[in-house]
Amino acid sequence: MAAVKLIGSPISPFVLRTMIALSLKKVEYELLPEKLGEKSELLLKSNPVYKKIPVLIHHDRPICESAVIVEYIDQVWPESGYGAILPADAYHRALHRFWTFYVDDKLFPSLVAIGKAETEEAKAEAVEQFRAGLRLLEEAFVKLSEGKAFFGGDQVGFLDVMLGCFVVWIEAMEEVLSLELLEEATMPALHGWVVSFRAHEAVKEVMPESGKVVEFFKMIRAMRMKAAADAAN
Amino acid sequence: MPQTASLHLTNRLHIHIVLESESERERERGARMAEAVVLLDVWVSPFGQRCRIALAEKGVAYEYKEEDLANKSPLLLQANPVHKKIPVLIHDGKPVCESLVIVQYIDEVWSDGAPILPADPYARAQARFWGDFVDKKIYDCGIRLWKLKGEAHQEAKKEFIEILKVLEAELGDRKYFGGDAFGYVDIALVPFFAWFYTYETCGGFSVEAEAPKLVAWGKRCMERESVSQTLYDPLKVYEFVCSLKKKYGIE
Numbered sequence: 001m002a003a004v005k006l007i008g009s010p011i012s013p014f015v016l017r018t019m020i021a022l023s024l025k026k027v028e029y030e031l032l033p034e035k036l037g038e039k040s041e042l043l044l045k046s047n048p049v050y051k052k053i054p055v056l057i058h059h060d061r062p063i064c065e066s067a068v069i070v071e072y073i074d075q076v077w078p079e080s081g082y083g084a085i086l087p088a089d090a091y092h093r094a095l096h097r098f099w100t101f102y103v104d105d106k107l108f109p110s111l112v113a114i115g116k117a118e119t120e121e122a123k124a125e126a127v128e129q130f131r132a133g134l135r136l137l138e139e140a141f142v143k144l145s146e147g148k149a150f151f152g153g154d155q156v157g158f159l160d161v162m163l164g165c166f167v168v169w170i171e172a173m174e175e176v177l178s179l180e181l182l183e184e185a186t187m188p189a190l191h192g193w194v195v196s197f198r199a200h201e202a203v204k205e206v207m208p209e210s211g212k213v214v215e216f217f218k219m220i221r222a223m224r225m226k227a228a229a230d231a232a233n
Numbered sequence: 234m235p236q237t238a239s240l241h242l243t244n245r246l247h248i249h250i251v252l253e254s255e256s257e258r259e260r261e262r263g264a265r266m267a268e269a270v271v272l273l274d275v276w277v278s279p280f281g282q283r284c285r286i287a288l289a290e291k292g293v294a295y296e297y298k299e300e301d302l303a304n305k306s307p308l309l310l311q312a313n314p315v316h317k318k319i320p321v322l323i324h325d326g327k328p329v330c331e332s333l334v335i336v337q338y339i340d341e342v343w344s345d346g347a348p349i350l351p352a353d354p355y356a357r358a359q360a361r362f363w364g365d366f367v368d369k370k371i372y373d374c375g376i377r378l379w380k381l382k383g384e385a386h387q388e389a390k391k392e393f394i395e396i397l398k399v400l401e402a403e404l405g406d407r408k409y410f411g412g413d414a415f416g417y418v419d420i421a422l423v424p425f426f427a428w429f430y431t432y433e434t435c436g437g438f439s440v441e442a443e444a445p446k447l448v449a450w451g452k453r454c455m456e457r458e459s460v461s462q463t464l465y466d467p468l469k470v471y472e473f474v475c476s477l478k479k480k481y482g483i484e
Contacts, residue, residue, distance in 0.1 A: 049366065049399065061355055068361040075354040090341040091327055097334045102315065136315060 002030035008053030009033040010208045013165040014066040015054040020161050021073045023202040026081035096158040107133040138187045149196040164197045172213040270295035271323040279424030280332035281320040287339045289459035291346035350417050364421040370396045379435035390436045401444040426451035430467035
């Protein structure tokens with residue numbers, strides 16, 4: 001019986017966050033994917049408040065919410081694998097946590113809005129909002145990385161994990177919608193960061209294939225458009 | 234009630250200094266220490282109050298700066314350029330934003346005071362989870378209780394009561410959310426205790442009827458100086474919301 005279980009699959013960027021953290025720590029775990037459209041008994045029992053993935057189950061005790069899970073993983077396995085994920089000093093920890101709030105509260109919803117936009121106008125607005133958010137993160141990256149490869153400096157840090165989980169989705173949406181979201185011209189540092197992040201061994205281990213994410217995105221878009229068409233009739 | 238409570242919202246600096254002795258040198262040292270920690274805030278903000286409670290629990294001297302949100306100070310705009318919102322804690326010139334990030338920062342920097350987050354990783358994860366729940370749910374649903382009408386209002390009322398019941402169930406028969414020790418979740422939630430009167434009056438329900446343990450918990454928290462010195466009278470909060478309603482033209 002595995003001591004560490006994770007409910008979810010890496011197609012979900014929030015699950016991917018926790019998988020990247022576990023991979024960085026080289027912690028073995030059993031992955032328990034959910035069936036699309038169905039929630040397992042275990043999920044409903046482990047996360048009664050939100051009924052959402054990811055849920056980490058450690059020694060039969062559930063931990064929910066991706067940011068909470070990653071902090072938990074960092075605390076329980078402080079020295080394992082690539083070492084600490086959260087920065088060593090309190091001020092940098094506060095900055096990584098602040099930007100994580102921003103990613104979850106503002107950036108991610110604007111990414112979702114791009115995918116859901118029903119008119120060209122709405123899409124353009126959502127794209128501009130998302131790009132504006134990325135430009136803030138570009139600035140933050142320059143300050144936090146201090147010339148190194150990651151938000152965490154030489155090592156992959158908390159904000160790298162919390163933002164990096166969206167990279168494959170950003171790329172998939174760029175492909176399907178024929179747009180540039182992470183513009184190399186206006187966000188050169190972030191562009192470089194994406195390359196470094198994707199190249200990291202621990203990230204490569206768990207990053208889903210771009211093709212799979214593109215397929216999944218196309219599928220949910222088709223489902224949404226069909227539902228909208230059915231509702232209109 | 235905070236000793237320097239004033240409904241005249243000016244940009245005067247209110248300096249809270251914990252005096253150890255009457256000597257001039259002690260007072261000067263206290264003043265220097267207080268300058269190193271500045272809190273940009275607004276009197277009624279439950280988010281700002283989280284920070285004030287945490288600072289008080291740790292016995293940290295700081296300078297409180299009341300912001301006028303209709304006329305934000307250059308300091309606020311510089312300290313929180315992303316959101317331009319309070320609270321902001323400025324420690325040795327470095328700004329920290331987001332109330333729960335600030336509370337964690339306070340806990341980590343002034344680590345010799347009583348811990349706000351528990352040491353045990355699982356207990357800490359539970360505390361973070363519930364702090365996040367309070368953050369995601371109470372304020373936004375609460376606003377809908379006094380801003381909306383008709384069906385949307387009924388929807389908000391249903392949701393809010395559900396949120397109270399979830400918190401009631403989580404608290405159970407414990408003294409605090411953290412167990413025996415007042416901690417992170419208590420700090421995250423307790424400022425809203427002063428808003429219960431507003432929520433139930435605008436919502437048309439009774440918090441005590443829906444969540445009696447939660448009300449008892451709030452009263453227990455008010456026995457702590459850090460809380461009673463920070464929270465305003467529920468009637469003052471209600472007055473404030475009524476003035477907001479007038480401003481937005483809501484009946």
